[in-house]
Amino acid sequence: MPIDFNQIPSPCFVLEEELLRKNLELIDSVQKAAGCKIILALKGFSMYSAFPIVKEYLSGATASSLNEVKLINDFMGYPSHTYMPAYLDSEFQEILERSSHITFNSLSQWERFKSRVEAYKAANPEKELSCGIRVNPQYSEVETDMYNPCVPGSRLGVTRDKLPHELPAGVEGIHFHTLCENGSDTLERTLEAVEAKFGDLLHQAKWLNMGGGHLMTRHGYDIGKLIKLVSNIRTKYNLEVILEPGSAIAWRTGVLSTTVLDVMDSQGIDVAILDTSFAAHMPDTLEMPYKPVIRGAEHEPVVGKPTYRMGGMTCLAGDYIGDYSFEKPLEIGDKIIFEDMIHYTMVKTTTFNGVNLPSIGIWKASQEFQLVRSYGYESFKDRLS
Numbered sequence: 605m606p607i608d609f610n611q612i613p614s615p616c617f618v619l620e621e622e623l624l625r626k627n628l629e630l631i632d633s634v635q636k637a638a639g640c641k642i643i644l645a646l647k648g649f650s651m652y653s654a655f656p657i658v659k660e661y662l663s664g665a666t667a668s669s670l671n672e673v674k675l676i677n678d679f680m681g682y683p684s685h686t687y688m689p690a691y692l693d694s695e696f697q698e699i700l701e702r703s704s705h706i707t708f709n710s711l712s713q714w715e716r717f718k719s720r721v722e723a724y725k726a727a728n729p730e731k732e733l734s735c736g737i738r739v740n741p742q743y744s745e746v747e748t749d750m751y752n753p754c755v756p757g758s759r760l761g762v763t764r765d766k767l768p769h770e771l772p773a774g775v776e777g778i779h780f781h782t783l784c785e786n787g788s789d790t791l792e793r794t795l796e797a798v799e800a801k802f803g804d805l806l807h808q809a810k811w812l813n814m815g816g817g818h819l820m821t822r823h824g825y826d827i828g829k830l831i832k833l834v835s836n837i838r839t840k841y842n843l844e845v846i847l848e849p850g851s852a853i854a855w856r857t858g859v860l861s862t863t864v865l866d867v868m869d870s871q872g873i874d875v876a877i878l879d880t881s882f883a884a885h886m887p888d889t890l891e892m893p894y895k896p897v898i899r900g901a902e903h904e905p906v907v908g909k910p911t912y913r914m915g916g917m918t919c920l921a922g923d924y925i926g927d928y929s930f931e932k933p934l935e936i937g938d939k940i941i942f943e944d945m946i947h948y949t950m951v952k953t954t955t956f957n958g959v960n961l962p963s964i965g966i967w968k969a970s971q972e973f974q975l976v977r978s979y980g981y982e983s984f985k986d987r988l989s
């Protein structure tokens with residue numbers, strides 16, 4: 605049964621439970637076949653009302669801040685795999701208490717915090733806690749510099765020349781993250797670079813975290829190759845392998861449902877003003893940038909069809925995306941449904957211009973809508989003082 609968006613508040617992020625489960629089933633089959641652990645990267649998807657579903661399939665999650673660590677502890681019941689480019693003195697005790705794995709971004713970070721790690725381990729011998737170091741293999745196929753952690757000047761990870769021949773005592777894991785929405789062929793080439801540079805250290809490590817960016821739920825992704833690559837590296841170096849995708853988990857699992865508030869002519873261009881904002885609700889559309897798919901609309905203008913630019917409701921002149929063609933002229937009250945709006949959206953929203961945050965809901969497998977949360981003045985006010 606298609607979702608009746610007229611029964612759903614607007615704007616609203618609508619996660620489809622069945623689609624999320626489908627992704628998780630596939631990911632679970634990969635981790636079982638490859639003998640690795642696949643965990644959720646909260647930076648891409650932190651909708652904690654869905655964590656009980658995620659937890660049915662995945663046995664962990666990764667955080668990049670103390671707040672994400674807390675969300676993992678509170679709503680999944682797991683200690684976190686934690687990586688931050690730099691830790692705060694004031695937060696580190698809680699990071700220790702709440703994590704099972706802590707990855708350091710540099711040797712100086714490790715040197716700075718290692719005595720606290722050692723003291724904590726000595727006082728809590730029963731607690732599972734393993735530390736790792738993030739490396740930069742200086743190989744990435746990501747074309748947008750904004751998402752490429754290997755560009756010269758990158759602050760993310762240690763290059764080979766900065767590492768000794770032996771892993772520092774107490775460092776048991778190696779972590780790299782250099783993929784972004786890539787296929788397993790990219791992983792294959794990346795692993796060649798990682799092995800060429802860090803192969804000696806892989807032999808000494810207990811675990812290897814291959815970061816995120818493995819878009820295994822995208823149609824056409826070569827899953828067999830991924831399973832083979834992970835199995836090979838796991839057995840070759842006798843390692844526990846961890847993958848921490850965000851996008852792959854929430855990939856195409858839901859939409860942002862919005863409504864047309866006004867339709868106008870602007871110097872010969874037809875514009876629809878929506879009750880959403882590209883800048884505040886879908887910032888990647890402007891940052892990446894990319895043009896999101898609208899359900900039922902032609903992605904590129906078609907001569908002869910009613911064609912509109914989609915405008916946000918903020919006063920930012922550039923808060924628009926376009927143009928799209930429709931079967932019939934748009935009218936006030938029409939629904940505009942943006943596809944694939946669950947990952948890297950909710951986690952990035954702002955109340956810029958005082959716009960409300962979109963509601964968050966789940967279209968349940970039972971074909972019922974569950975409104976999880978709506979936001980108003982308080983959410984705007986709470987971020988200011």
Ligand SMILES: Cc1ncc(COP(=O)(O)O)c(C=O)c1O
Pocket residue numbers: 645647648687781783784785815816817818848849850851852
């Ligand atoms: C260290 C790290 N791990 C995992 C991820 C998740 O990546 P993705 O959502 O592309 O799978 C990211 C994304 O930036 C990251 O920086």
